[in-house]
Amino acid sequence: MIFRQLYDAVSSTYTYLLADEQSREALIIDPVFEQCQRDLALLRELDLELKLILDTHCHADHITAAWLLKQKTGASIALSAEVGAEGVDIPLHHADMVGVQGVQLEVRSTPGHTDGCLSFVLSDYSMVFTGDALLIRGCGRSDFQQGDPARLYRSITEQIFSLPDDCAIYPAHDYNGRTRSTVCEEKLYNPRVGGNANERDFVQYMKAMQLPHPKKIDEALPANLRCGRPEDGKLPQEPDWADIQTNFAGIPEVGPEWLENHLAEVNVLDVREVDESGLAVADVPNLINIPLSELRDRVAEIPTDKPVITLCRSGKRSSLALGVLKSAGHDKVANLRGGLLNWQHS
Ligand SMILES: N[C@@H](CCC(=O)N[C@@H](CS)C(=O)NCC(=O)O)C(=O)O
Numbered sequence: 001m002i003f004r005q006l007y008d009a010v011s012s013t014y015t016y017l018l019a020d021e022q023s024r025e026a027l028i029i030d031p032v033f034e035q036c037q038r039d040l041a042l043l044r045e046l047d048l049e050l051k052l053i054l055d056t057h058c059h060a061d062h063i064t065a066a067w068l069l070k071q072k073t074g075a076s077i078a079l080s081a082e083v084g085a086e087g088v089d090i091p092l093h094h095a096d097m098v099g100v101q102g103v104q105l106e107v108r109s110t111p112g113h114t115d116g117c118l119s120f121v122l123s124d125y126s127m128v129f130t131g132d133a134l135l136i137r138g139c140g141r142s143d144f145q146q147g148d149p150a151r152l153y154r155s156i157t158e159q160i161f162s163l164p165d166d167c168a169i170y171p172a173h174d175y176n177g178r179t180r181s182t183v184c185e186e187k188l189y190n191p192r193v194g195g196n197a198n199e200r201d202f203v204q205y206m207k208a209m210q211l212p213h214p215k216k217i218d219e220a221l222p223a224n225l226r227c228g229r230p231e232d233g234k235l236p237q238e239p240d241w242a243d244i245q246t247n248f249a250g251i252p253e254v255g256p257e258w259l260e261n262h263l264a265e266v267n268v269l270d271v272r273e274v275d276e277s278g279l280a281v282a283d284v285p286n287l288i289n290i291p292l293s294e295l296r297d298r299v300a301e302i303p304t305d306k307p308v309i310t311l312c313r314s315g316k317r318s319s320l321a322l323g324v325l326k327s328a329g330h331d332k333v334a335n336l337r338g339g340l341l342n343w344q345h346s
Pocket residue numbers: 011059060061132138139140141142173211212213214215216
């Protein structure tokens with residue numbers, strides 16, 4: 001199985017990508033709206049087809065990318081039926097099996113943080129995605145959104161601690177950079193529910209906690225009840241001056257075909273050194289040659305009348321030039337994917 005744990009630093013959310021090596025079908029758990037492009041880039045680069053989008057619950061601290069990813073890929077959205085959200089394709093219930101070809105998850109109802117919290121257990125019981133029911137050495141709060149500490153205690157002890165000791169725990173958040181735990185570890189060391197804690201100990205602990213409400217709660221809850229569809233139903237704005245694909249490294253790129261067809265509308269910045277021979281770019285209008293090593297000092301020479309496409313031999317160095325251009329105030333910039341090696345200019 002292909003497995004990736006992705007992180008959104010703004011909301012401290014983990015997003016998980018699971019896919020089958022043979023069928024190339026993928027599912028994603030708890031995607032974040034603002035990270036949609038990142039997730040699409042990874043799917044593209046790993047040659048995977050997104051078929052299923054799951055949320056562990058109706059999040060209070062960030063907006064899900066479920067709707068947005070569905071618009072981009074056609075994948076189905078699965079969420080607890082309990083949430084009653086609009087736009088769900090597969091309403092989930094306790095004990096359901098859900099997944100894609102080669103990756104199946106058992107659905108376990110684990111309420112207490114919210115009513116509709118689910119944990120997803122990989123069919124071989126090697127991994128569990130606990131959402132906010134159980135966090136690493138912590139757990140989701142139970143002071144709003146139908147939170148109920150006694151219910152949460154039972155969810156954790158009955159539905160998660162009943163899994164094999166070596167089952168790996170992957171939560172929806174970690175606020176300290178911890179990435180995974182195991183059932184055994186949390187049974188022993190979770191400071192709220194581990195060791196010999198009983199339900200009463202746990203409930204008293206949870207009731208004594210005082211946390212500020214999540215900063216984005218007023219925006220996130222209504223949006224997540226629409227699976228992340230914006231109120232106006234419009235897709236977020238993307239650059240319209242070029243056919244840009246941002247890769248998983250975060251670099252905005254255009255393909256050689258797009259460049260060939262739009263040469264008159266852009267300035268082309270070749271950042272190769274003067275002594276580099278071969279791969280000449282003849283007859284390119286608006287061509288500027290500034291070696292990367294001189295770019296910081298000479299960036300003012302680049303006209304600001306048009307977007308800038310950067311290039312070099314392989315398209316690697318030229319991607320670094322984008323940052324220099326942006327710092328100098330150029331906002332429409334992109335790299336030529338694969339560089340001159342990938343461009344047969346005619
Ligand atoms: N500072 C964060 C707080 C987020 C928060 O409250 N997270 C919930 C999950 S939706 C939680 O249960 N946190 C547990 C904790 O902070 O111990 C924010 O403003 O978004």
